[in-house]
Amino acid sequence: MFGAFIIACGTTHVMDVWTLWYPSYWLSGLIKAITALISVTTAVQLLPLIPQALALPSHAQLEAANSQLATEIAERKRTEDILRESEERWQLALRGNNDGIWDWNIKTNKVFFSSRWKEMLGYADNEIENNLQEIWIRVHPEDLDSVVKAVQNHFAKVTSFYATEFRVLCKDGTYKWILDRGQALWDEAGNVVRMVGSHTDITERKQAEETLSEILAQLEIKVEERTAELKRINESLEAEIAKRRQIEKALRDSEERFRTAFHQAAVGIAHVGLDGRWLLVNQRLCDIVGYTAEELESRTFQEITHPDDLTTSLKYVDEILIGNIQTYTIEKRYFCKDGSVVWINLTVSLTHNIAGEPNYFIAVIEDISDRKHSQAQIQASLLEKEVLLKEIYHRVKNNLQVISSLLNLQSEYIKDKQDLVIFQQSQQRIASMALVHEKMYQSPDLARIDFGEYIQDLVTSLFSSYEVYEGAISLRFNVDCQVLLGLDLAIPCGLIIHELVSNSLKYGFPNGGDGEIFIGISEKVEQQFTITVSDNGVGLPPNFNFKNTASLGWQLVDALTQQIAGNINIKINPGVEFQITFPLI
Incomplete structure (x- = not known):
C-alpha cells in the first residue's frame, strides 16, 4: 500500500505538470482522490505496524526522517502553488488575448484550439474537436496548397518562423482572412514534436487592401488617362508653341513691314x-x-x-x-x-x-493744298460757266417768247380759222419749250428740272390758253416720285403732254359739261417711268390709229415717243387713256 501511495503521489505530480499544457482537470482530480484514498488506506494499514516501526529506528532517526518529510511536503506545496498560479495566468491570457491560440502535438496529431480561436469562426467551445482535420477542412481550397507549403518550409527550417495568410470557412458559410503564425519545437534528433501558434482575423485589413487595390487600379487608370491627356496637351502645347513661333515671326515680319510702310x-x-x-x-x-x-x-x-x-x-x-x-x-x-x-x-x-x-x-x-487750289480755280470756272449757262437759258427763253409774240402778232392778220388754229398751236408749243428753259434757269441744278412741277405749270398754262373756266373741266395730278429730267427728255415729254392735253381740251368734251383730265407720273421699274394722260370724255373714234392719221399733233406725239426710246399704249373705256413708258437715260 505504501508503494501504491508513492506511485499515486508521483502520478499526481505528473498530472500537475500535464495540466499546464492540457487542462484535464477532472482526470487530475480523480488521480488526487485515488492518491488520497490510497494514503488513508496505507495509514490504516500502518497503525498495527506502529509498535513495530517504533522499534525499528531511533528517535533521532525519526526526527531526521520527519524533518526531511516536512521539507518535502513544503516543497511540494510550493510547487503546487506555483503550478496553480501559472495555470491561472495561462487561462487568463487565453481569455484576454484577441488572437486565437492553437497547440499542435505532432506525434498524436492532436490540436488544442483556444476558445477565442473557435469564437473567431463563430463556433461554441464544444463544437470543434481537438484534431488537425478540423482546421484542414475549413481552409479555402485555393489557399490549402500555400498553407501546406508554408508548414513544410518551416518544418524543414527553410523559414525560421511560420507565417501565412489564408481564408477559413466560418460557421455561417462565409470566409474570413486569417493571419496564421507559429513556432515549431524539435527534439534532440531534429524531429518536430510540437508546434504552437496563433491566428489573427485580418478580414477588415484584406477588405481594405482590396478596396485600396481597386482604388489604386482606378488611380492607375486615371493616371494612364491623365498621362495620355498630358501627352495630348503636351503635343498641343508643342503645336501651339510652333504656331506661336510662326505667329511671332509673322508679327515680326508684319511689324517690320508696318515700320517700312509707316516711315515710307x-x-x-x-x-x-x-x-x-x-x-x-x-x-x-x-x-x-x-x-x-x-x-x-x-x-x-x-x-x-x-x-x-x-x-x-x-x-x-x-x-x-x-x-x-x-x-x-x-x-x-x-x-x-x-x-x-x-x-x-x-x-x-x-x-x-x-x-x-x-x-x-x-x-x-x-x-491737299494743290487740290484745294485746283478746286478754287474749278469753282471759279464753274461759277463763271453757271452764270453763262443761266444767261443762255434766259436768252433762249426770251427768244422763244419773242417768236411766240411774233406769231401772236402775225395771227391777227390771218383770216382763215384753220390757219389761225395752226398758228396758235405753234405758239403754244413754243411756249412749252420756253417754259422748259425758264425752269432750267430757275433750277438749282442747271442740267435738270423737276418734271412734275414743270408739267403742272405747263397744263395750267394750257387751261388758261383754252379758256377753261373753273368747274367746267377739273384737273387731277398724281406724281408718286420725283423725276428730274434734262433738256433732252424734258422738252420731248413736255411736247407730248402738251399735244395730248390739248386734244382732250379740244375734242374730249364737245358737249360741254363736267369732265376730268388726269395726269400721272410713276416709276414702273428702276429707271423706267410712265406718263399717264387720260380723260373721261367721248374718247377716240372706233378703229383709231394715230400712226396713220394726217394730223400733225399725232405725228408729233409718235415721233417724240420714238425720240425718247419709249412706247405708247392707248386704252378706250370710257374716255381715253395714254400711257407713255420711257427709260431715264
Missing part, C-alpha cells in the same frame, strides 16, 4: 495721345509741315492747327472719345514751321487697350 508711306501717319501730343510721326508728315520728328513730338496738334479749324477738330475728338463715332475725316489747315499754311485731309480713328479704355489716336494726313 506717301501720306503722313501719326500716333497722337489723348492730350493731343504727337507720340509717333513718319517722315512724310514731317515733310508736309516742315518740322523734324523731334520738334513735332514736342508739340500738340492744337499748336499747329489753324484757329478757324480748331473748334471743329476738338468737337470731332470729343465725339470719338464718347463713342458716338468710330472714325472721322475732315479737311483742315496746319501751320508749317516757316509760317505758311497747308491744307490737309485728316482721317482719325481711336485705338483701345485690352481693358477697352481709349489708348491713342491714329491719324492719316494727306497734303
